[in-house]
Amino acid sequence: xxxxxxxxxxxxxxxxxxxxxxxxxxxxxxxxxxxxxxxxxxxxxxxxxxxxxxxxxxxxxxxxxxxxxxxxxxxxxxxxxxxxxxxxxxxxxxxxxxxxxxxxxxxxxxxxxxxxxxxxxxxxxxxxxxxxxxxxxxxxxxxxxxxxxxxxxxxxxxxxxxxxxxxxxxxxxxxxxxxxxxxxxxxxxxxxxxxxxxxxxxxxxxxxxxxxxxxxxxxxxxxxxxxxxxxxxxxxxxxxxxxxxxxxxxxxxxxxxxxxxxxxxxxxxxxxxxxxxxxxxxxxxxxxxxxxxxxxxxxxxxxxxxxxxxxxxxxxxxxxxxxxxxxxxxxxxxxxxxxxxxxxxxxxxxxxxxxxxxxxxxxxxxxxxxxxxxxxxxxxxxxxxxxxxxxxxxxxxxxxxxxxxxxxxxxxxxxxxxxxxxxxxxxxxxxxxxxxxxxxxxxxxxxxxxxxxxxxxxxxxxxxxxxxxxxxxxxxxxxxxxxxxxxxxxxxxxxxxxxxxxxxxxxxxxxxxxxxxxxxxxxxxxxxxxxxxxxxxxxxxxxxxxxxxxxxxxxxxxxxxxxxxxxxxxxxxxxxxxxxxxxxxxxxxxxxxxxxxxxxxxxxxxxxxxxxxxxxxxxxxxxxxxxxxxxxxxxxxxxxxxxxxxxxxxxxxxxxxxxxxxxxxxxxxxxxxxxxxxx
Amino acid sequence: xxxxxxxxxxxxxxxxxxxxxxxxxxxxxxxxxxxxxxxxxxxxxxxxxxxxxxxxxxxxxxxxxxxxxxxxxxxxxxxxxxxxxxxxxxxxxxxxxxxxxxxxxxxxxxxxxx
Numbered sequence: 001x002x003x004x005x006x007x008x009x010x011x012x013x014x015x016x017x018x019x020x021x022x023x024x025x026x027x028x029x030x031x032x033x034x035x036x037x038x039x040x041x042x043x044x045x046x047x048x049x050x051x052x053x054x055x056x057x058x059x060x061x062x063x064x065x066x067x068x069x070x071x072x073x074x075x076x077x078x079x080x081x082x083x084x085x086x087x088x089x090x091x092x093x094x095x096x097x098x099x100x101x102x103x104x105x106x107x108x109x110x111x112x113x114x115x116x117x118x119x120x121x122x123x124x125x126x127x128x129x130x131x132x133x134x135x136x137x138x139x140x141x142x143x144x145x146x147x148x149x150x151x152x153x154x155x156x157x158x159x160x161x162x163x164x165x166x167x168x169x170x171x172x173x174x175x176x177x178x179x180x181x182x183x184x185x186x187x188x189x190x191x192x193x194x195x196x197x198x199x200x201x202x203x204x205x206x207x208x209x210x211x212x213x214x215x216x217x218x219x220x221x222x223x224x225x226x227x228x229x230x231x232x233x234x235x236x237x238x239x240x241x242x243x244x245x246x247x248x249x250x251x252x253x254x255x256x257x258x259x260x261x262x263x264x265x266x267x268x269x270x271x272x273x274x275x276x277x278x279x280x281x282x283x284x285x286x287x288x289x290x291x292x293x294x295x296x297x298x299x300x301x302x303x304x305x306x307x308x309x310x311x312x313x314x315x316x317x318x319x320x321x322x323x324x325x326x327x328x329x330x331x332x333x334x335x336x337x338x339x340x341x342x343x344x345x346x347x348x349x350x351x352x353x354x355x356x357x358x359x360x361x362x363x364x365x366x367x368x369x370x371x372x373x374x375x376x377x378x379x380x381x382x383x384x385x386x387x388x389x390x391x392x393x394x395x396x397x398x399x400x401x402x403x404x405x406x407x408x409x410x411x412x413x414x415x416x417x418x419x420x421x422x423x424x425x426x427x428x429x430x431x432x433x434x435x436x437x438x439x440x441x442x443x444x445x446x447x448x449x450x451x452x453x454x455x456x457x458x459x460x461x462x463x464x465x466x467x468x469x470x471x472x473x474x475x476x477x478x479x480x481x482x483x484x485x486x487x488x489x490x491x492x493x494x495x496x497x498x499x500x501x502x503x504x505x506x507x508x509x510x511x512x513x514x515x516x517x518x519x520x521x522x523x524x525x526x527x528x529x530x531x532x533x534x535x536x537x538x539x540x541x542x543x544x545x546x547x548x549x550x551x552x553x554x555x556x557x558x559x560x561x562x563x564x565x566x567x568x569x570x571x572x573x574x575x576x577x578x579x580x581x582x583x584x585x586x587x588x589x590x591x592x593x594x595x596x597x598x599x600x601x602x603x604x605x606x607x608x609x610x611x612x613x614x615x616x617x618x619x620x621x622x623x624x625x626x627x628x629x630x631x632x633x634x635x636x637x638x639x640x641x642x643x644x645x646x647x648x649x650x651x652x653x654x655x656x657x658x659x660x661x662x663x664x665x666x667x668x669x670x671x672x673x674x675x676x677x678x679x
Numbered sequence: 680x681x682x683x684x685x686x687x688x689x690x691x692x693x694x695x696x697x698x699x700x701x702x703x704x705x706x707x708x709x710x711x712x713x714x715x716x717x718x719x720x721x722x723x724x725x726x727x728x729x730x731x732x733x734x735x736x737x738x739x740x741x742x743x744x745x746x747x748x749x750x751x752x753x754x755x756x757x758x759x760x761x762x763x764x765x766x767x768x769x770x771x772x773x774x775x776x777x778x779x780x781x782x783x784x785x786x787x788x789x790x791x792x793x
Contacts, residue, residue, distance in 0.1 A: 073726075073730075074730075105719060106719075107717060107719045107723050108719065108723040111723060111727070252772050252775065255696075255731070256690065258724075258727050259691045259692040262691040262720065262727075263691055265720065265723075266716055269717070269720070284708075292709075389706065496699075496705075496762050496764050497695075497698065497699050497704075497725065497734075497762070497763045497764075498704065498706050498707070498762040499707045499761045499762075
């Protein structure tokens, strides 16, 4: 048939068949709708649940049948969509294939083209979203790409119907003159090129039409399950045995086949695409030169933590003090008068127990809101991923490789998923080490308590103290990790590749939702567990009724006096530490209830400053930061290790570390003359 | 991180696997820089290696989807980045190729000591 005869038809008597191919989300459907309009009909591919779309384009009085293939990343039978796409291409042999690519993601899009070019079908490449590419600063030269690829390349903006007519013209031209199609195809690496030739030789003249021997040989080397099963049926047992032997010996050939495609893609893109030097990508590169640097990244991380605390205390502490003294304190005075008809004990329960405990916790809401907002900004900008990455590199410097990454990544939020993060590690020792270390990551609950109590204990010095304690936490995490890894577990090593997100402007709605969710969760906890704990602590601290120093709680607390002496903590603070095991915020409520009798005009913070020395406060906070965060973490440690021995070992290990560090901090601070109450 | 004499040539995917197996957590940008590729190409290659079973996407250990997670309010990483690690299949491949290289010198093929 002459080219002229093929002007309006493929083989004699039938319209031209043009197939649209492309990866998902490249705008293929937009092109299909533009070409077929109302003539399209939608059904399913025979025997499949995959949608099939077809339509007719009438151009220059000629009818062209347009078939829209499902979006696929390649043509290996990994999915039903890929099988449907390649079955159609092989069995139906369209006159031309129009592959739509996303111009902003050309490297990803061209992988499908690399697979298409192996089939003996003419292909036209439509580069869609050229407007978006231009907006992102990408300079793509379609004519250069066309020369490099050896096939027509048409720039498109399908949403504006730009380039679509040229695309159709190129496809019709190629369908009429398939002899003009001379693409530059990807090559397979040299060692496996000979193996490919060998497989082709072994299956020669045994591959039925419409399958092509060279394509079948390539798919066999790639380990394509469907083609392998079919080939086994085409060949006799005697003929299949040597093929199978070659394939078994070269199971890794698929790696070199795919590598050849990627090398081809890199060459094509390098020739025709100029990446932007300004904008989001290069901003990320520039910032990451510092943010992920082994030394400067760590310095930046510590600086960011310092800024977080400085902002939190600077903006929110005045509001907290106002709430504490004017609102909570004022409400207490009002209730004393309003409830004067009630039994005195009940009034004290409400005023000192409930309001004194849970109410004080709620007064810290401004600090929480600012703290969560700052954290959310860090996460939404993409910085927190860098923080975890830098910590991991720091751990490497200490001799701890790779295992720390996942729990660190998650532990900044909550230690429960951090412990569960150990599941991703293959080795048993690696999993165990991760589980044991995860509770040392300063989770958001501990950071929040640190923020609240630092404000109560240290006033204007709170930011510096908070920063120093977080740095101490991270240092202890690294040291303990090295000791456990080398001394106890002799762990192996694991590594990861991660895709750090681009930096971007934080989204106000995302931040607002995060702050709202966390604040609401805090208020719910304040209204339940913390309120209950406040009542229990008040009751145990009141009865048998001879004053708080003679209460049941004081008697219990005095049994812990030796520990208290070591840490510079009186029985009240020890009880507060114990209560924090249920929920960290309980420490605040407990302190508020037990120190409430010494309440001053300055509220809770003034009462704490009057009763607790800086050295004792430092010791208290150190123990809070280093001990097991909560009972939920202990439960999940047992769940992951299935061993009470290791669970109790971890609890004991962290208790020893916390008490040791607390004692060390107390005595060092006392030596520096910080052991006197500043009242 | 760029290693002189590392001629990855046609062996992009093997080079990426070797970097994934190195005793150091790294990120896509650093891999791209080491291999003189674009980050987008490296990301695409990582997806291909995952499809072939040499790498796996590391689920961050969470057993349940975010919607049903009780820690969701406190979780800072609702949009955690992708993380890949080498699978046993990937480790076997590299071990086989390393022992094959010790048996012969293949010009243009990256070696563990490159």
